[in-house]
Amino acid sequence: GQAEGTDLRASCLGLGGWVSLAAGDLPGARRRLTGALKEQPANPLAHAWQGWLCVNEGRPDLAAVAPPPESGHPLAAYRFPNLYGLMATTMATAMLGHPDEALLAAVTLDRDARRMAAARWLPRAANLRGWVVRNLGEGAEADELNEAGLEQARALDMAEPLANGLLDLAAGRLMAGDLNGAQARLDEAAVVYE
Numbered sequence: 001g002q003a004e005g006t007d008l009r010a011s012c013l014g015l016g017g018w019v020s021l022a023a024g025d026l027p028g029a030r031r032r033l034t035g036a037l038k039e040q041p042a043n044p045l046a047h048a049w050q051g052w053l054c055v056n057e058g059r060p061d062l063a064a065v066a067p068p069p070e071s072g073h074p075l076a077a078y079r080f081p082n083l084y085g086l087m088a089t090t091m092a093t094a095m096l097g098h099p100d101e102a103l104l105a106a107v108t109l110d111r112d113a114r115r116m117a118a119a120r121w122l123p124r125a126a127n128l129r130g131w132v133v134r135n136l137g138e139g140a141e142a143d144e145l146n147e148a149g150l151e152q153a154r155a156l157d158m159a160e161p162l163a164n165g166l167l168d169l170a171a172g173r174l175m176a177g178d179l180n181g182a183q184a185r186l187d188e189a190a191v192v193y194e
Helices: 006-022 026-039 044-056 081-095 099-115 119-134 139-156 159-175 179-192
Strands: none
Touching (some): 006 026, 026 044, 044 081, 081 099, 081 119, 119 139
16 A cells, blocks of 8 residues: 555555465455555456456356456556466356356466466466366366376476366365375375475
């Protein structure tokens, strides 16, 4: 609130909202992201992060964010708002029971990340696709996608998509009735953040 100028205040509030969200402070994230969008209604990063917030709050009907508008906003040229938005859209549309839309968003995320040479997004796209198809009963395909995500995350030394892929694989083992396999994946996930 002490930053001078609309752009700087909106950027600080938006980043603070993302940090709050990542730390699990959903009320703080909501307050900051709402403030960022009040300062700059067309801020594409704040819109995308607000989509993630809505998913985390269990309000997927409010989270399905289309790629941010090309409004001439300074961040519109920044390449990642669309990727954040596509991740939120994948989660939200799947939670709302629209797997075709969710898979389209996840495939678009993968395609756009490759086009942008943004390798850090590729394991996320693989894991999201795996999560959607697992919930459609396609366990083998889901495992392949999660294993690909693990390989990409390990190559990039990225803990978050590595843990997500391991947890998804553990869920798959549970669904298959393989308790030992599930425990092995959970044990692997537990050491990711040690």
